[in-house]
Amino acid sequence: MFLIILGMLIVVISFFVVNGNSPLARFKGAIRIIGFVVIFLGAVTSMLKVIDAGDVGVKTLYGKVDDDVLHSGLNVVNPLVDVTTFDIRTQNYTMSAVHNEGNKEGDDAIRVLSADGLEVVIDLSVLFKVKPSSAPKILATIGTDYVDKVVRPITRTAIRDNAVSYDAVALYSLKREEFQQKIYQTIARSFAGRGLELEQLLVRNVTLPASVKAAIESKINAEQEAQKMTFVLQKEKQEAERKRVEAQGIADYQQILSTGLSDKQLQYEAIKAQKEIALSPNTKIIMLGNGKNPVIIGGN
The missing domain is CATH 3.30.479.30 (Band 7 domain)
Structure with a gap:
């Protein structure tokens, strides 16, 4: 549009300003041609509208909006329309x-x-x-x-x-x-x-609000403490159960020993234990049995 107005201004100047007494009078034909060329270029430029990628163009002619949109690229339009671009990206x-x-x-x-x-x-x-x-x-x-x-x-x-x-x-x-x-x-x-x-x-x-946030944090802390205490109690209960089972096992073992072993079995177990002591490198002489029939095991 600017070029069209400029060209028209040049043409007007060639008709009314450049007269016979003016130094430019002999160039008025060329000036007039330049004016028309500028008008032509302005018209061509106004007819070409480039819409950038990610945009669309909306044409308006004398306040009336055209329902057809111009998409990205080079578009040919009426040189009298105004084009408003809209960003269609996110x-x-x-x-x-x-x-x-x-x-x-x-x-x-x-x-x-x-x-x-x-x-x-x-x-x-x-x-x-x-x-x-x-x-x-x-x-x-x-x-x-x-x-x-x-x-x-x-x-x-x-x-x-x-x-x-x-x-x-x-x-x-x-x-x-x-x-x-x-x-x-x-x-x-x-x-x-x-x-x-x-x-x-x-x-x-x-x-x-700060008061509500503090109340929530207090509640969360209380719940965490309760969960921690539950865990501790469960652990203590498991430990107590383990000790109870262990004590019961010891009691059962002692009951078996007191009722199920004879004197000869006890004597046999004693001999086995003393034999292991005799095999120790620090052992010198081991006497087994009573005073009447002793068994002597010599060591190093």
């Missing part, structure tokens, strides 16, 4: 309590009230993209700032509307996955009606 919108981590400066986490009236702070990331065929509808009904007009408010509202059905502790632990699925479904429906596609929803962090 986009990430994060709301976080950590400074400089989200899309907005400062603490941008979502603060909600749970079913038990406690304030819970939620960090969230939304992965979404523009449907290529819906780009003209988005431009006509929302505009190019669809993130601030659709993505952010719908997401924050869905979080708050669904959080009131859960207790704070449930959001933090047991019901977190269920909560994430519910808000995913809510947001996906809202996005679909506005030309956006929700790809993934990530509840990155759930922060409880």
